[in-house]
Amino acid sequence: xxxxxxxxxxxxxxxxxxxxxxxxxxxxxxxxxxxxxxxxxxxxxxxxxxxxxxxxxxxxxxxxxxxxxxxxxxxxxxxxxxxxxxxxxxxxxxxxxxxxxxxxxxxxxxxxxx
Amino acid sequence: xxxxxxxxxxxxxxxxxxxxxxxxxxxxxxxxxxxxxxxxxxxxxxxxxxxxxxxxxxxxxxxxxxxxxxxxxxxxxxxxxxxxxxxxxxxxxxxxxxxxxxxxxxxxxxxxxxxxx
Numbered sequence: 001x002x003x004x005x006x007x008x009x010x011x012x013x014x015x016x017x018x019x020x021x022x023x024x025x026x027x028x029x030x031x032x033x034x035x036x037x038x039x040x041x042x043x044x045x046x047x048x049x050x051x052x053x054x055x056x057x058x059x060x061x062x063x064x065x066x067x068x069x070x071x072x073x074x075x076x077x078x079x080x081x082x083x084x085x086x087x088x089x090x091x092x093x094x095x096x097x098x099x100x101x102x103x104x105x106x107x108x109x110x111x112x113x114x
Numbered sequence: 115x116x117x118x119x120x121x122x123x124x125x126x127x128x129x130x131x132x133x134x135x136x137x138x139x140x141x142x143x144x145x146x147x148x149x150x151x152x153x154x155x156x157x158x159x160x161x162x163x164x165x166x167x168x169x170x171x172x173x174x175x176x177x178x179x180x181x182x183x184x185x186x187x188x189x190x191x192x193x194x195x196x197x198x199x200x201x202x203x204x205x206x207x208x209x210x211x212x213x214x215x216x217x218x219x220x221x222x223x224x225x226x227x228x229x230x231x
Contacts, residue, residue, distance in 0.1 A: 004156075036222070043118075043204055044157070044222040090156050101170055102147075102220060104156030 002027050004093050006105035013081050014113045021076040021108050023091030033074040034092040034102065035065055044090065050074065061085070086112045116141050118207050118223035126229045127195050135190045135226045137205030145169070145210040146188040147220055148180060151202040163188055164210055192228075200230045 005024045013019055025031060032051050036044040048059025055067040065076045074091060088109045092102045119138045127133050139146050145164045149157035159172035163182035177193040186207070192199055206220035 034219075041227075043120075043224040044206075046219060046221065049219055092156075101159045101162070101172060102149075102157075103159070106154075106156045 002093070002103050004091050004103050004105035006089075006091055006108050008108045009106070010109045010111065012111040012113060015083050016080050019076075019078045019081045019085070019110070021089050021091075021110070023074045023076065023105060025072050025074065025091070025093045025103075027093050027095065027103075029095040032094045033065075033067060034094070035059065035063070035074075035076050036090045036092060038088045038090065038107070040087075047076070047089075081110075081112055083112045083114065086110055118205060118221055120203075120205050120223040120226050122226060123224070124227045124229075126231065128231050129195055129197060131195050131230075132191065132193045133195060133228060135192075135203050135205075135228070137188045137190070137207075137223060139186045139188070139205075139207030140221050143207035143209050143221075144186050145208045145218075146182055146186065147206045147208070148188070148190045149204040149206065150174070150199075151204055151225070152198075153201070157204055160190070195230045197230050200228060202227050 003026045034049045035047040038044050047063050048057050050057050050067045058064050063078050067074050088107045090107045091105045094102045118140050121136045147162040148160040151157040160174050161171040162169045166182045179191045181189045202225045204225045205223045208218045208220045
């Protein structure tokens with residue numbers, strides 16, 4: 001079955017510390033992978049995406065993610081977290097011909113300590 | 115460039131009623147997807163519309179239906195509302211080149227918060 005797992009429900013980091021959010025997927029076809037961020041009561045904002053090519057992708061707000069096919073993972077990283085990064089982060093997977101069906105993980109809530 | 119917009123922002127209905135949610139897609143996009151996000155969960159795919167036709171559907175009953183208009187805006191209709199329909203409903207637009215649809219990058223609107231009492 002196709003699925004996305006985000007093992008960490010809630011993560012707290014200190015401002016200025018590095019961050020890694022984990023994402024594992026199970027998908028039969030070659031996956032397209034996405035990270036979205038959601039602030040409370042808001043819609044989803046695209047941080048970055050991977051379709052093909054270089055497995056290390058850069059996104060907005062200083063985020064990056066690395067696609068590791070052998071581990072079925074697409075972890076999100078940021079070297080130095082800012083208080084404004086506090087939000088919920090969702091990993092999603094889709095594929096060409098999937099008729100628009102993105103499968104999302106349950107999200108990881110990020111809290112930032114001053 | 116105008117982003118994805120949704121209306122209304124919030125809505126309160128009672129069980130058994132019907133509701134219509136609206137979405138205007140981003141300029142240049144021809145495909146609209148709808149998602150339901152229950153509290154504390156990730157979004158779940160309801161269906162996608164491409165060139166005014168339903169192009170793919172998730173595991174939702176027929177009382178969830180939709181429309182897409184020639185200007186690519188879209189409506190989500192839910193009949194016979196149930197308490198479990200309370201959720202944030204998200205619309206996403208994208209540009210698809212293929213009739214089979216795609217997971218081309220989807221851009222989300224702010225959502226409509228539906229509460230069913």
